[in-house]
Amino acid sequence: xxxxxxxxxxxxxxxxxxxxxxxxxxxxxxxxxxxxxxxxxxxxxxxxxxxxxxxxxxxxxxxxxxxxxxxxxxxxxxxxxxxxxxxxxxxxxxxxxxxxxxxxxxxxxxxxxxxxxxxxxxxxxxxxxxxxxxxxxxxxxxxxxxxxxxxxxxxxxxxxxxxxxxxxxxxxxxxxxxxxxxxxxxxxxxxxxxxxxxxxxxxxxxxxxxxxxxxxxxxxxxxxxxxxxxxxxxxxxxxxxxxxxxxxxxxxxxxxxxxxxxxxxxxxxxxxxxxxxxxxxxxxxxxxxxxxxxxxxxxxxxxxxxxxxxxxxxxxxxxxxxxxxxxxxxxxxxxxxxxxxxxxxxxxxxxxxxxxxxxxxxxxxxxxxxxxxxxxxxxxxxxxxxxxxxx
Numbered sequence: 001x002x003x004x005x006x007x008x009x010x011x012x013x014x015x016x017x018x019x020x021x022x023x024x025x026x027x028x029x030x031x032x033x034x035x036x037x038x039x040x041x042x043x044x045x046x047x048x049x050x051x052x053x054x055x056x057x058x059x060x061x062x063x064x065x066x067x068x069x070x071x072x073x074x075x076x077x078x079x080x081x082x083x084x085x086x087x088x089x090x091x092x093x094x095x096x097x098x099x100x101x102x103x104x105x106x107x108x109x110x111x112x113x114x115x116x117x118x119x120x121x122x123x124x125x126x127x128x129x130x131x132x133x134x135x136x137x138x139x140x141x142x143x144x145x146x147x148x149x150x151x152x153x154x155x156x157x158x159x160x161x162x163x164x165x166x167x168x169x170x171x172x173x174x175x176x177x178x179x180x181x182x183x184x185x186x187x188x189x190x191x192x193x194x195x196x197x198x199x200x201x202x203x204x205x206x207x208x209x210x211x212x213x214x215x216x217x218x219x220x221x222x223x224x225x226x227x228x229x230x231x232x233x234x235x236x237x238x239x240x241x242x243x244x245x246x247x248x249x250x251x252x253x254x255x256x257x258x259x260x261x262x263x264x265x266x267x268x269x270x271x272x273x274x275x276x277x278x279x280x281x282x283x284x285x286x287x288x289x290x291x292x293x294x295x296x297x298x299x300x301x302x303x304x305x306x307x308x309x310x311x312x313x314x315x316x317x318x319x320x321x322x323x324x325x326x327x328x329x330x331x332x333x334x335x336x337x338x339x340x341x342x343x344x345x346x347x348x349x350x351x352x353x354x355x356x357x358x359x360x361x362x363x364x365x366x367x368x369x370x371x372x373x374x375x376x377x378x379x380x381x382x383x384x385x386x387x388x389x390x391x
Contacts, residue, residue, distance in 0.1 A: 001101065002099065002101075002102040002202075003100070003227035003240075004058065004096045004099045004160050004226060004228075004239065004240045005225055005227055005230040005238060005239045005240070006238045006239075006240075006352045007037040007038075007223050007224065007225050007229075007230045007234045007237055007325060008033035008035070008036040008037025008039070008221075008222065008223050008306045009032070009036055009220075009222050009349045009377070010026065010029035010030060010031070010032030010034050010219075010220065010221040010222075011136070011185050011219075011221075011349050012029050012185065012218045013184065013186075013187075013271065013369075014185055014216045014217070014218035014336060014337030015217050015337070017117070017214070018114060018116070018216065018217035018218070019067075021058060021060070021114070022051065022060060022063050022067075022112045022114050022219070023060070023066050023070060023342065025114075025218065025222070026110045026112040026219045027067045027070050028144075028219070028222040029110065029114065029219045029220055030071055031071055032221070033221040033223045034037035036069075036109065036234075037106075037234065038234060039106065041071050041072035041073045044068075044108045044223075045079040045105065045107060045108045046095070046098065046108075047066070047068045047073055047076055047079070047107070047108045047109070047110070048081060048095045048107065048108075048343060049063060049064035049079070049081065049090070049111065049341070050080075050081050050083075050087030050088030050108045050109075050110070050111035050341040050342065050344060051064070051091065051111070051112055052084060052113060052130075052341045053082075053113065053115065053340070054068075056118060056126050057113070057114045057115060057117045058104045058114060058117060061071045062111075063112060065078045067110070067198075083378040083379070083382040083384075084127075084130035084231075084340065084342075084378035084379035084382060085090050085130075085288065085376060085379070086376045086378030086383065086384045087111065087295045087340065088111030088316070088341055088343055088346070088347075088348075089344025089345070089347070089348075089374065089376040089384035089386065090111040090344070090378075090382070090384055091109050091111065091247070091344070092222065092243055092344060092345060093243050093384055093386065095107040095109045095224055096224060096240050096243055096386075099224055100143070100226075105225060106222065106223065106224070106225045106226075107223070107225075108223055109224060109345060110219060110340035111219065111220055111339075111341045111343065111344060112342050112347060113218065113339035113342055113343050115242035115339060116216065117217070118215075124142055125142075125271075127340075128141070128142045129144055129337070130145065130240065130379030130380070131143065131239040131250065131379060131380050132250035132252070132380070134253065135250075136251055136252065141283070142204075143235060143290070143291075144203045144207050145204045146251060146380070147204075147290070147332050148187050148205055148207045150205035150293055150294075151207065151259075152207050153209075154171040154293060154297065158307065159308075160311070162206055163291075165169075165311065166206055166208075167194065167198075167315070168311025168312065169184060169206075169211055169292035169293055170194040170210070170211075170332060171311065171314040172292035172334070173197050173210050173211060173335075174191075174192055174194055175291050175320060175383075176189060176328055176334040176335045176336075177191050178191055178334075179330065179333075179335075180282040180330070180332075180334075182363050183330055183331050183336055183362065184362070185215060185218075186335055187335070187336060187337030188332045188335040192210060193375055197210040197211065201202070201269045206238075207291055207293070211291050211293070212333075212334075213289065213332075213333040213334045213337070213338040213341065214337060215290070216337035216339040218337060218342050218346075219339070220346040220348075221349075222345060222348055222349060222352065224240075225237075227239070233362075236390075238351075238352045238356060238388050238389070239388065239389050240302075240389075241271075241274070241276075241277065242271035242273070242277070242387040243270070243274065243384075243386045244266070244269065244270025244271040244274070244384070244386070244387075245270070245382070245385070246262075246263040246264075246267040246270070246382075247382050247383070248261065248262060248380060248382055249381070251380045254381065260297065260300070260301060260307070261298075261377065262381075263382070263383040263386070264298065264301040264302070264375065266319040266383070267375075267384060267385040268301065268302050268303065268373070268383075271386060272303075274387075275371075275387045277371060279302060279303030281371050282304075282372065282387075283326070283366055283371050283372060284326045284329060284354055284372045285302065285325055285327045285328070285371050285372065285374070286328055286332070286347040286372070286385075287299065287302065287327060287332075287374070288333065288375055289328055289332040289334050290333050292334070295328070296311050296314070296372050297310075297333075299319070299325075299375070301371070302348075302373065304325045305318075321364065321365075326366050329354070329359075329364050330347075343376060344374070347374040347375075348388070351373075354372055355370065355372055355388060355390050356390075369386060369387070370390045371389050371390075372386075372387070372389075373386070373387045375383065
């Protein structure tokens, strides 16, 4: 297979109640990515888009075809991907395989969502469609409840008293907000304290409001190309070193493995194996922190910390710049925001720009970073893992 690189990036500010349509948001970031890649829309051979709930949010399907036409990518193959919160990552992974195979030389990948248009009740209900709707949803399993259950299981399995676990979870949120303040694209530009987290209202015991990411509107895009093409167009291509994807059944089918997510471990093992690397080689990570406990579970599943110890790592600063493994220096889903179809593409955007050294002006550059990994969780268990490299 050919090597594949990111050669252009685009990213909107994540926000609440955007005045723009999803097609408009996607068109803007796509043109930014195309311009950065030193190409024109006519050079794009195919388009992939992550979009989960456009039909509920705006009564609009087919965003992939409409935005492609609007920016001048006429009549190209345009595909929409739905894997809940992992939709954007699935779209990127698929494009990498198309270009690696030699079928295309240049592809445009975007992700977009306008979740806040639905309001909290409808958003909560539609998000719950990506868990089991026959048995688990009627029993009260929306995603706050799912991660509340995982927090209780985590506390019990690793012998961490719930009050101590909640303080560790608070440390995750505090760090995310600290870095989001420095990210101009982040939805929430407000630092918080541990006390702010612990006094926020209870959503689903023990998950409190400040343990959870917001509903968000926003878009992100990347242009990817074969190595030969990339070297002709840009000075600093960032390469895909490894990709992986795995899935799980409904939550109850995973009960013997929880709170670990087996699909995450398999997907990341695929990425590490393809890249010939290990967790120790990673210089930074953008992982799926829809809830603070989710970040802790993910960091362990990716191999950065022993099981049951990641919360202590956050408290000790091991996940900050200068620590063992900088995690979610973008602010993560928690504070950067989580427009679900765009999240995975946003993670690729962030790691790409870190590896190019573009974040120094924002005061959140991981100096000398050569390898970065992204981790995206969709629903009860679609996991996508991708490793990017400067080499």
